Amino acid sequence: MLSAAENHARPAVQITALRKSYGTNEVLKGIDLEVKPGEVVAIIGKSGSGKSTLLRCINGLEVFQEGSLRVDGKPLLYESAMAMRELRQRVGMIFQSFNLFPHLSVGKNVMLAPHLVKKKDGKENETRARQLLQRVGLAEKFDAMPDQLSGGQQQRVAIARALAMEPAVLLCDEITSALDPELVGEVLRVVESLADEGMTLLMVTHEMNFARKVSDRVIFMHQGRVHEMGPPEEVFGNPQTPELKQFLSSLHD
Amino acid sequence: MMEFSNWDIIKNLLIAARWTVGLSLIAFLCGGFVGALLLVLRLSKIRGMDRFVSLYVQLFQGTPLLMQLFLSYFGLALIGIETTALQSATLALTLFTSAFITDIWRGCVIAIPKGQWEAAQSLAMSFGEQLRYVILPQAVRIAIPPTVGFSVQVVKGTALASIIGFVELTKAGGMISNATYQPFLVFSVVAAIYFVLCFPLSLYAKMLERKIHAQRR
Numbered sequence: 001m002l003s004a005a006e007n008h009a010r011p012a013v014q015i016t017a018l019r020k021s022y023g024t025n026e027v028l029k030g031i032d033l034e035v036k037p038g039e040v041v042a043i044i045g046k047s048g049s050g051k052s053t054l055l056r057c058i059n060g061l062e063v064f065q066e067g068s069l070r071v072d073g074k075p076l077l078y079e080s081a082m083a084m085r086e087l088r089q090r091v092g093m094i095f096q097s098f099n100l101f102p103h104l105s106v107g108k109n110v111m112l113a114p115h116l117v118k119k120k121d122g123k124e125n126e127t128r129a130r131q132l133l134q135r136v137g138l139a140e141k142f143d144a145m146p147d148q149l150s151g152g153q154q155q156r157v158a159i160a161r162a163l164a165m166e167p168a169v170l171l172c173d174e175i176t177s178a179l180d181p182e183l184v185g186e187v188l189r190v191v192e193s194l195a196d197e198g199m200t201l202l203m204v205t206h207e208m209n210f211a212r213k214v215s216d217r218v219i220f221m222h223q224g225r226v227h228e229m230g231p232p233e234e235v236f237g238n239p240q241t242p243e244l245k246q247f248l249s250s251l252h253d
Numbered sequence: 254m255m256e257f258s259n260w261d262i263i264k265n266l267l268i269a270a271r272w273t274v275g276l277s278l279i280a281f282l283c284g285g286f287v288g289a290l291l292l293v294l295r296l297s298k299i300r301g302m303d304r305f306v307s308l309y310v311q312l313f314q315g316t317p318l319l320m321q322l323f324l325s326y327f328g329l330a331l332i333g334i335e336t337t338a339l340q341s342a343t344l345a346l347t348l349f350t351s352a353f354i355t356d357i358w359r360g361c362v363i364a365i366p367k368g369q370w371e372a373a374q375s376l377a378m379s380f381g382e383q384l385r386y387v388i389l390p391q392a393v394r395i396a397i398p399p400t401v402g403f404s405v406q407v408v409k410g411t412a413l414a415s416i417i418g419f420v421e422l423t424k425a426g427g428m429i430s431n432a433t434y435q436p437f438l439v440f441s442v443v444a445a446i447y448f449v450l451c452f453p454l455s456l457y458a459k460m461l462e463r464k465i466h467a468q469r470r
Contacts (some may be wrong), residue, residue, distance in 0.1 A: 059375055081379065088377035099372035103390045112386060113376035158372075165376060 010073055012037045012169050012200040013058060018067035020050075020057060027053050028064065029224040037168070038198045042211035042232070045221035046247060051204045054221070055171050058202065059091040060084055072168040089117065092162030096174040098154040100146040100161070106133065107142040110161045118165070132160040136190050152183030156190055163194075170194065172203035208251060212236050220244045257433045263442055269425030270446050276411040276421055277450075279343050281404055284350025291355040296362065297380065306355065313352035318413050321345040326417040338419040346414070350407055357403060361396040362388060394465060401458040405451045412447075422446060 013035040020028040027050045035041055043051045056062040057069065060076055069076040072090045077083040101109050110129040114120040120128070133139050136156035138149075146154055155175055162170060172191065176184045188210050195201055195214050205211050211218055211232060218235040220228040222243045228235060239245045295306040313321065325348075326341035336344070365388050373383040415424035426443035430436040 061371055061374065085377050085379065088375060091375070093372075093375040095368055095372065097366075097368050099366075099368035101369065101372070101387055101391075103394075113373075113378060116382050116386065117377045161376070 010037075011035060011070075012039070012072055013202065014068075014070040015054075015058075016068045018054075018057065018064050018069060020053060020062060020064040027224050028057070031067070031226060033219070033226065035169070035200060035202060037200055039217065040195045040201045040215045041203070041217050041219060042215035043202065043204045043219045043221060044206075044208070044211060044247075045227075049221040050224040051221045052173055055093075055173050055202060055204050058169070058171055059088055059093050061093075085117070089165055090168040091171060092165055092167035092169070093171045094155070094158050094162055094173065094175045096177050098146075098151070098158045098178070100154055100157055102146050104146075105142070106138065106144050106146065106149070106157050109146065109157060110164050113161070114164050129160070129164060132163050133157070135163075136160045137186070150183060151179045152186045155179065155187045159187075159190055159194075169200045169202065172201065172205070174204050174206065176205070176207060208236070208248075220247065222247075257429075257435075259438070262429055262433065262435070262439055265429055266422065266425055266439070266442050266446060269420060270422045270450075272419070272421040273408065273411050273423075273447075274450070276342060276346065276414060276419075277404070277408045280346035280350045280407050280411065283343065283347040284354050284407070285400075287347055287351035288354030288358060291351060292358050292362070293384070295355070295359060296384065310352045310356055313348045314356070318345065318349045318410055319416060321349055322413055322417050338414070338417050341417055342411075342414040342419050346407070346410065349410065353403060353406075354400065357399050358392070358396050361392040361399075364395060365391050398458050398462040398465065401454055401461060405454050405458075408450050408454070409447065 011034045013033065015031055015033040018028055018031040019026065031054060043054065045051045053062055057064050058071065060078065063078055071087055074087045074090060075083070076087055100106075101112070104112065107126070107129050110132060111120075111125045114125050114128070115122075130139065130142060133142055136159055138153060138156055138160070141149065141153065141157070146157070149157065158175075175191070176187055179187065184207070188207065191201070191203070192210075192214050201215075203211075203215075213232075215232055218230065218232045219226055220235060220239075220243075228239065228241050228244045235244070236248065239248055291306045291309065294302045322341065322345045325345040326336060326338065329336050329341070369387055369391065370383060373387040378386070411421055412423040414421055415427065418424070420428070422443055426439050430439040433439060
């Protein structure tokens with residue numbers, strides 16, 4: 001048995017010397033990263049810097065060739081379907097394009113995986129789904145179909161769906177990039193409330209103001225490496241490397 | 254010499270047409286079952302399966318149904334397996350139909366955005382669960398119009414079973430025309446019966462297609 005203190009000290013995500021290539025093109029060139037439980041980490045960088053790929057490695061959507069990865073102490077093992085299922089229950093993911101199941105109502109979108117994977121029974125599952133939808137401000141949409149919702153609403157349903165699996169870590173892959181500008185706020189407010197409640201979050205984002213406001217740590221990725229890392233005040237206020245300086249100034253143009 | 258009335262001709266052709274319908278159903282049901290099995294094998298990423306299925310598809314799409322019928326009737330007999338015409342026709346039509354159907358359905362599965370698989374995977378669903386609850390319900394909707402459309406080909410394809418002596422509509426037409434010396438009349442009726450079988454299917458496929466397009470806006 002682990003004592004409470006030791007248990008708490010166990011990193012939510014632990015990545016060691018991770019390398020990934022597509023054929024001969026190496027996109028992640030040795031990543032070491034530890035994320036503490038409850039920590040909010042923002043990953044920034046140019047497109048092609050490997051930030052989305054890194055995120056997708058964490059729940060096994062991308063296969064990496066070298067290094068190791070643990071989530072909540074569980075190692076990522078591609079060969080074992082059981083281990084992958086274990087790991088994925090601890091990692092929730094929210095996508096740029098929402099990816100709601102269009103043939104299922106909002107409520108069923110949220111209830112499907114807990115029913116199949118966690119074997120939650122109907123009544124309990126439904127109560128939980130209604131709670132989660134209320135939490136993202138969509139209680140009245142339980143019976144609506146996804147295509148009846150705005151982009152911002154769909155993304156909030158996707159968040160509720162991920163939360164229904166009670167993940168230890170939530171991965172957000174540019175979750176506001178496909179939204180109309182006026183809908184970005186409602187989604188970010190939900191993410192912020194999650195951060196406030198102590199959810200461990202890793203997010204790839206282009207919303208620099210949001211990253212600065214919400215995150216405990218900012219990671220700047222460049223050419224497949226963690227190029228610079230630190231608290232948001234330092235990364236944004238006092239960038240050390242020319243690459244980060246250039247990246248930040250390019251955002252203001 | 255016996256006299257045949259027009260009604261005799263039509264009546265006997267209609268009786269034989271039951272076998273055309275029967276063969277079509279057999280071909281379609283068996284072909285659909287085998288096609289679905291091949292599709293799941295192909296999607297399962299079991300090593301070598303993709304190769305095997307694509308070879309299967311190439312082979313049975315790339316050879317005439319007529320040759321497949323010959324081989325399954327006369328060919329099997331040569332190596333000592335005696336088959337009835339019905340068994341041979343079932344075998345050949347199943348192989349032929351499944352090769353097309355698995356390809357049609359695969360296209361429908363591929364048309365489902367990758368994000369749907371990824372979302373289902375991220376929610377820790379197993380491969381079977383992803384397929385059954387997320388991918389197939391969406392794929393089936395878009396698969397229905399082309400599948401119904403293909404069923405027209407199957408109905409007409411059963412005509413070839415006449416070549417191995419199976420008495421369905423076309424074979425019966427040949428026999429009756431030989432007895433009546435009225436080939437023009439007989440084969441016109443045969444063609445009309447095929448048309449009556451196939452036209453509603455085409456129409457239905459068109460209607461389904463329109464309906465799905467309307468839903469997708």
